[in-house]
Amino acid sequence: GEDVEQSLFLSVREGDSSVINCTYTDSSSTYLYWYKQEPGAGLQLLTYIFSNMDMKQDQRLTVLLNKKDKHLSLRIADTQTGDSAIYFCAQYSGAGSYQLTFGKGTKLSVIP
Amino acid sequence: DTEVTQTPKHLVMGMTNKKSLKCEQHMGHRAMYWYKQKAKKPPELMFVYSYEKLSINESVPSRFSPECPNSSLLNLHLHALQPEDSALYLCASSQGSSQDTQYFGPGTRLLVL
Numbered sequence: 001g002e003d004v005e006q007s008l009f010l011s012v013r014e015g016d017s018s019v020i021n022c023t024y025t026d027s028s029s030t031y032l033y034w035y036k037q038e039p040g041a042g043l044q045l046l047t048y049i050f051s052n053m054d055m056k057q058d059q060r061l062t063v064l065l066n067k068k069d070k071h072l073s074l075r076i077a078d079t080q081t082g083d084s085a086i087y088f089c090a091q092y093s094g095a096g097s098y099q100l101t102f103g104k105g106t107k108l109s110v111i112p
Numbered sequence: 113d114t115e116v117t118q119t120p121k122h123l124v125m126g127m128t129n130k131k132s133l134k135c136e137q138h139m140g141h142r143a144m145y146w147y148k149q150k151a152k153k154p155p156e157l158m159f160v161y162s163y164e165k166l167s168i169n170e171s172v173p174s175r176f177s178p179e180c181p182n183s184s185l186l187n188l189h190l191h192a193l194q195p196e197d198s199a200l201y202l203c204a205s206s207q208g209s210s211q212d213t214q215y216f217g218p219g220t221r222l223l224v225l
Contacts, residue, residue: 095210
């Protein structure tokens with residue numbers, strides 16, 4: 001079956017880079033997603049990567065995809081206190097699916 | 113515009129009450145979703161509407177009743193809920209085909225007493 005795994009916590013100092021990692025099992029998802037959830041809020045689509053790409057850069061965000069190892073990472077450069085949130089990795093559960101499978105979420109804490 | 117709106121923001125209800133959650137999007141999306149999220153957990157899919165037809169019901173108890181009056185609106189009718197149903201209820205929408213990107217609303221925080 002499909003499964004998405006993430007480490008639960010990450011703590012970084014303001015100004016440093018953050019790297020959040022995710023592993024997945026299903027190779028049929030067309031895109032892989034990163035969502036951000038601030039306390040008490042909904043999920044904000046942060047970025048996504050097409051499954052035939054290796055890297056995508058969007059301002060301070062860099063997504064790396066290693067299809068061979070089924071490993072996805074999100075790098076946040078110059079991490080700010082406003083980046084403190086839970087980050088969910090997600091993929092669809094197979095071809096033709098409407099069901100997103102989420103990882104358990106990584107709580108990023110930024111120390112001023 | 114990638115906005116999904118949800119009302120109310122917060123809701124407190126007793127176990128004998130009937131209430132409804134509302135979700136709206138004006139992006140022309142044809143798939144809409146309800147998720148339930150408990151504290152410190154990822155969202156769990158409840159229902160999917162595709163082109164105003166219920167296409168997925170993830171074995172949700174009948175005390176939750178979804179409704180899709182038109183392509184922009186999605187309701188979730190609540191009746192005889194239990195305290196364990198207290199959670200953040202999230203609505204999302206996508207263009208309409210499978211594996212389309214989902215955009216989420218801010219959620220309704222529900223407390224059942």
